[in-house]
Amino acid sequence: MTVASVPRAPLTAGATPKSDDKLSKMKEIISDTNNNDISMNDDKSVSDKDLDQYINHYNEWKQSKAGKWSQELVERILGTKFDAEIKWKNVAMIGGLHFITAALFFVYVWDSTIITWVWGFIVGGCAGFGVTGGAHRLWTHRAYKAKLPLRIILMCCYCMAGQNSLYDWVRDHRIHHKYSETDADPHNSNRGFFFAHVGWLMLRKHPECIKKGRLIDMSDVLADPVIQFHEKHFVALKLLFTFVIPSMIPWYFFNEDFVLSFLANCLLRNALTLNFTWLVNSAAHIYGNRPYDKRIQPVENKAVSIVALGEGWHNYHHVFPWDYKAAELGNYSTNLTTFWLDLFAKIGWAYDMKEPSKDLVRRVIHKYGDGTHITTPIAQLKEVPEPDATKSQ
Ligand SMILES: [Zn+2]
Numbered sequence: 001m002t003v004a005s006v007p008r009a010p011l012t013a014g015a016t017p018k019s020d021d022k023l024s025k026m027k028e029i030i031s032d033t034n035n036n037d038i039s040m041n042d043d044k045s046v047s048d049k050d051l052d053q054y055i056n057h058y059n060e061w062k063q064s065k066a067g068k069w070s071q072e073l074v075e076r077i078l079g080t081k082f083d084a085e086i087k088w089k090n091v092a093m094i095g096g097l098h099f100i101t102a103a104l105f106f107v108y109v110w111d112s113t114i115i116t117w118v119w120g121f122i123v124g125g126c127a128g129f130g131v132t133g134g135a136h137r138l139w140t141h142r143a144y145k146a147k148l149p150l151r152i153i154l155m156c157c158y159c160m161a162g163q164n165s166l167y168d169w170v171r172d173h174r175i176h177h178k179y180s181e182t183d184a185d186p187h188n189s190n191r192g193f194f195f196a197h198v199g200w201l202m203l204r205k206h207p208e209c210i211k212k213g214r215l216i217d218m219s220d221v222l223a224d225p226v227i228q229f230h231e232k233h234f235v236a237l238k239l240l241f242t243f244v245i246p247s248m249i250p251w252y253f254f255n256e257d258f259v260l261s262f263l264a265n266c267l268l269r270n271a272l273t274l275n276f277t278w279l280v281n282s283a284a285h286i287y288g289n290r291p292y293d294k295r296i297q298p299v300e301n302k303a304v305s306i307v308a309l310g311e312g313w314h315n316y317h318h319v320f321p322w323d324y325k326a327a328e329l330g331n332y333s334t335n336l337t338t339f340w341l342d343l344f345a346k347i348g349w350a351y352d353m354k355e356p357s358k359d360l361v362r363r364v365i366h367k368y369g370d371g372t373h374i375t376t377p378i379a380q381l382k383e384v385p386e387p388d389a390t391k392s393q
């Protein structure tokens, strides 16, 4: 769909008067971490006028001299056509992180002590759990409920991942599920692996994304005091948990060289954590099989599941997004998030864990799967023979 054809849609009534108060209060403290420049958050606070202004800006840039030059440059370097404005600040930050990490990796990081490596592994695991168990399965999909101590742990872990604010993460992911593989999908995999992986963070969002974002109900997220605290102190929390604590611990307690500690934990570990998350949007939408629904793009990808703590069983997840396991099969080794959630469920901090019945999953596999499910040959057999009409007569 071209930008010019994006129709204007009226704002939905959505929120109740009480949550309206909360929304307007939150609007003051939610920063535009997606760097959209014209001061808009793609949620219900975006008016029709804001949207028109955004679309005009989006179109004008494409026709401008700088726009045409940027498009040519990207096409020449990556061989891919991108027709949206580049967010140079994000390119510099993300590109810089990866360039410096790669350049220094072989020079310095190998000199780190084993303690620093183990610590980096722990921080990476915590960050991953904050993203998968918190932002994803709890706050986006409400696949289970969590008591306050667990929500605080998840929020702190999430802050170690160095990603956008929780509010932005949840909204983007809810749009992704509702409008997968369309212009409204923030990381639409039809725009190529690079775009789905990281390119989407470097480009201005498609207007459809802003428009459909207004239809997403975020009142449940805004009502959580833990999210409110996170939004209010987002930058400070990100700096503290992504950079300060991870680099200070090995230096202060284990006599690690501070520069090495910083390089290993703030650059290498951070870059790996980010890429493991991004693989769910790219590889797990492109490389794999579709045993649960062959009509959709997401796939099952074991490698992604291992590095992303169980989030690579993505064909299943898009069919049953409310399953707290985000997978049907596999064990804890390919779904570490489920291991931790089951553990927290044992002490009562996680509860109301949702999952579909085995029968429902089996029927879905049989009806929509691509025939690659491990049980498919059995599932396709008629377990109960059809009654013989002639005999019964
Ligand atoms: Zn997806």
Ligand SMILES: [Zn+2]
Binding pocket: 136, 140, 141, 173, 177, 317, 321
């Ligand atoms: Zn999801």
